[in-house]
Amino acid sequence: MSDIIWLNILITGGIALCAAITLYITAQKFALRVDPKEQKIEDILPQANCGGCGFAGCKDFAHACVNASAADFAKLYCPVGHSEVMHKVSQILGFDAPKRKNTCAVLRCNGTCQAAPKKIDYNGLKNCRVANLVMIGETGCPDGCLRYGDCLSACQFGALTINAKTGLPQIDADKCTSCGACVKICPRHLFEIRPISDDNQQVFVACSNKQKGAQAKNNCHNACIACKKCASLCADIKVEQNLSYIPTSVSPSEFGQELANNCPTGAIIYKSQVKKGKKNV
Amino acid sequence: MCKKTFSFGGLHLNKHKISALSPIQDAGVPPFVYIPIKQHIGSPAQIIVKQGDKVKIGTLLAQAYGTISANIHSSVAGEIKKIEEVQSESGYFEQVITIQTTADDYEAGIDTSTQISNDIPQNSAEIIELIKAAGIVGMGGAGFPTPIKTSIPANKSVQYLIINGIECEPYLTADGALMLEKPEEIVIGAKILNKILGIQNAIIAIDENKPLAIEKITQITKRYVGVNVTVCKSKYPQGGERQLINDVTGREVPSGKLPIDVGCVVQNVGTVFAVYEAVMKHKPLYERIVTVSGDTNLTTAGNYRVRVGTPADYLLNLAHTKQSQIGKLLFGGPMMGISSVSLQAPINKTTGGLIVIGTQDSLRAEESGCIRCGKCAEVCPMGLMPFAIASNLRRNNTAPLKALHAADCIGCGCCAYICPAKIPLVDYCKLGKYEANKQK
Ligand code: SF4
Numbered sequence: 001m002s003d004i005i006w007l008n009i010l011i012t013g014g015i016a017l018c019a020a021i022t023l024y025i026t027a028q029k030f031a032l033r034v035d036p037k038e039q040k041i042e043d044i045l046p047q048a049n050c051g052g053c054g055f056a057g058c059k060d061f062a063h064a065c066v067n068a069s070a071a072d073f074a075k076l077y078c079p080v081g082h083s084e085v086m087h088k089v090s091q092i093l094g095f096d097a098p099k100r101k102n103t104c105a106v107l108r109c110n111g112t113c114q115a116a117p118k119k120i121d122y123n124g125l126k127n128c129r130v131a132n133l134v135m136i137g138e139t140g141c142p143d144g145c146l147r148y149g150d151c152l153s154a155c156q157f158g159a160l161t162i163n164a165k166t167g168l169p170q171i172d173a174d175k176c177t178s179c180g181a182c183v184k185i186c187p188r189h190l191f192e193i194r195p196i197s198d199d200n201q202q203v204f205v206a207c208s209n210k211q212k213g214a215q216a217k218n219n220c221h222n223a224c225i226a227c228k229k230c231a232s233l234c235a236d237i238k239v240e241q242n243l244s245y246i247p248t249s250v251s252p253s254e255f256g257q258e259l260a261n262n263c264p265t266g267a268i269i270y271k272s273q274v275k276k277g278k279k280n281v
Numbered sequence: 282m283c284k285k286t287f288s289f290g291g292l293h294l295n296k297h298k299i300s301a302l303s304p305i306q307d308a309g310v311p312p313f314v315y316i317p318i319k320q321h322i323g324s325p326a327q328i329i330v331k332q333g334d335k336v337k338i339g340t341l342l343a344q345a346y347g348t349i350s351a352n353i354h355s356s357v358a359g360e361i362k363k364i365e366e367v368q369s370e371s372g373y374f375e376q377v378i379t380i381q382t383t384a385d386d387y388e389a390g391i392d393t394s395t396q397i398s399n400d401i402p403q404n405s406a407e408i409i410e411l412i413k414a415a416g417i418v419g420m421g422g423a424g425f426p427t428p429i430k431t432s433i434p435a436n437k438s439v440q441y442l443i444i445n446g447i448e449c450e451p452y453l454t455a456d457g458a459l460m461l462e463k464p465e466e467i468v469i470g471a472k473i474l475n476k477i478l479g480i481q482n483a484i485i486a487i488d489e490n491k492p493l494a495i496e497k498i499t500q501i502t503k504r505y506v507g508v509n510v511t512v513c514k515s516k517y518p519q520g521g522e523r524q525l526i527n528d529v530t531g532r533e534v535p536s537g538k539l540p541i542d543v544g545c546v547v548q549n550v551g552t553v554f555a556v557y558e559a560v561m562k563h564k565p566l567y568e569r570i571v572t573v574s575g576d577t578n579l580t581t582a583g584n585y586r587v588r589v590g591t592p593a594d595y596l597l598n599l600a601h602t603k604q605s606q607i608g609k610l611l612f613g614g615p616m617m618g619i620s621s622v623s624l625q626a627p628i629n630k631t632t633g634g635l636i637v638i639g640t641q642d643s644l645r646a647e648e649s650g651c652i653r654c655g656k657c658a659e660v661c662p663m664g665l666m667p668f669a670i671a672s673n674l675r676r677n678n679t680a681p682l683k684a685l686h687a688a689d690c691i692g693c694g695c696c697a698y699i700c701p702a703k704i705p706l707v708d709y710c711k712l713g714k715y716e717a718n719k720q721k
């Protein structure tokens with residue numbers, strides 16, 4: 001009886017030993033050699049895997065950093081880790097740290113429940129992308145926010161909430177990492193990542209409606225009516241297709257207040273966006 | 282006779298074909314028509330007229346622009362008042378040519394007699410030119426320009442021309458009425474298409490609940506070689522292009538491929554009639570048959586010959602519709618139609634019906650949790666798993682959509698119809714299709 005037991009132990013033990021040796025050799029021979037620098041960089045990165053850097057994830061970004069020339073490296077940036085992380089990464093690689101201004105997402109629509117009341121009943125799935133495919137939207141504005149909050153589900157940093165009063169998504173500049181997930185998901189392309197000035201200000205046109213003034217106003221009091229007042233105050237501002245756009249080169253501190261005060265409809269928003277602990281470098 | 286049907290999925294719906302035997306009435310000429318310059322898939326036509334121009338019926342208003350596009354003709358005689366934007370059924374603004382109408386006056390060359398002519402031109406290229414000039418597009422709903430669909434690429438070959446005489450959507454009877462009143466024209470139209478495709482194998486597929494049409498057309502096809510009739514079961518969505526090919530030929534169009542890849546061309550009977558009129562009567566496509574139907578307390582059902590650009594409310598008035606009590610106005614059938622945002626939206630080349638629904642019926646039932654019954658997967662004619670598409674999208678997980686073949690959804694609505702938990706599955710599948718196409 002004990003013979004059988006011993007034989008069993010011997011055979012299984014033998015198989016195990018063979019397997020172990022084969023596995024060891026394969027592991028040695030086919031080992032995935034990771035550049036130690038790449039590993040180090042990956043460890044520093046925030047592991048949000050949000051794609052905000054333009055790569056498939058943090059690992060991919062680390063790989064790109066290691067293989068970049070000094071000139072290429074200046075173009076790489078992790079918006080989530082921001083200057084702090086990029087500084088550490090540049091130290092590992094021995095390059096200069098890339099410089100970026102603080103940025104955050106803004107909503108280019110101000111069609112609040114008050115300014116753009118509902119006109120049409122929609123009882124399909126409450127989802128912006130579906131609604132946008134089948135109809136103009138409950139407010140009757142073909143370019144405005146649909147208010148079903150697809151962007152909320154896209155933002156993995158919890159920077160977006162629906163403001164109960166306005167019905168519109170609201171951006172918490174402090175939490176926003178400028179990853180651009182909201183830009184990609186919004187079927188009406190309402191988000192824009194804009195720089196924040198050194199004194200924490202932003203100014204932008206919160207409207208995307210390209211209809212003629214009267215028609216736009218008909219649906220929303222806050223719509224841009226393309227009156228060109230803003231363009232007369234600042235030569236850089238262009239009004240095209242019945243819609244004004246303030247280029248990011250326009251300084252909020254210099255023009256912001258004046259622009260916001262003179263816009264007859266309230267389409268221009270000038271506000272302070274404080275990012276705690278994150279300084280422009 | 283053996284009745285064919287597609288191999289999986291589908292539903293037996295309550296037909297509601299109230300206007301099945303109503304004769305086609307002429308809707309006449311509204312005081313103004315609003316003719317959209319995009320009534321087809323592809324790029325909008327380019328306007329070649331201006332405000333103040335006098336036009337006749339059949340005058341070219343806008344010319345096809347780009348590879349996929351179609352000509353747009355005037356459906357009335359009158360004066361162009363404005364080129365403006367009005368709301369289409371989806372509520373989005375579309376460019377239209379607004380014409381104030383006067384008494385009917387036709388462009389020279391259009392033969393308005395109803396006498397049947399079957400002396401088909403010999404030259405295929407000439408026929409295709411006539412179809413192109415007439416601005417014919419698929420009238421079953423998709424609006425794909427017909428000349429493109431019938432020009433076969435050199436590396437493909439056609440064996441079957443299938444004429445879709447199946448109206449599987451409830452309420453709609455426009456195609457049925459056309460088959461009853463213009464059977465011979467449709468058969469000649471099929472011969473014309475046979476000619477340009479270079480085949481002798483047109484099959485007119487009709488569903489079993491149209492016995493009169495089956496009888497009439499079968500009689501006529503005896504006199505025309507190369508056109509035959511197949512009777513199909515009435516099951517929804519029997520009229521879907523892929524389902525119909527499967528019924529008639531037993532072939533299956535693979536995922537991501539087109540009917541032509543399995544040697545088939547499918548055309549709606551309305552389109553075939555338009556081809557007849559374009560080729561034999563030199564008449565551009567400027568009118569079509571539209572069913573008005575729905576809640577019988579709100580409207581009288583009927584089939585109308587309507588000029589393109591007629592505002593919906595004009596037609597509803599003709600049908601004595603109580604407009605203030607409408608809960609929902611559908612452009613198209615109740616399964617796949619679009620719920621219209623505006624009662625004034627103009628009728629275009631692809632509008633097969635206006636369905637009036639009462640306030641009570643227009644509400645959706647309250648949604649509850651999925652009970653895993655699997656009924657949606659059972660009825661899906663494309664063999665998809667709508668519940669899986671929906672549950673992934675709820676979690677914002679778009680990665681498996683490709684594996685779930687979300688892009689193959691034809692939007693037939695079977696899944697949402699059958700779902701006992703009343704989950705808006707088609708809406709999710711629409712989203713799935715949109716996201717899956719974005720990933721491509
Ligand atoms: S911003 Fe865009 S995604 Fe967000 S709620 Fe509005 S329409 Fe929807």
Ligand code: SF4
Binds near residue numbers: 156
């Ligand atoms: S608000 Fe937009 S850009 Fe900012 S973190 Fe959220 S998804 Fe990213």
Ligand code: SF4
Binds near residue numbers: 661690694696697707
């Ligand atoms: S709507 Fe799409 S998923 Fe639903 S049954 Fe039809 S084809 Fe299938």
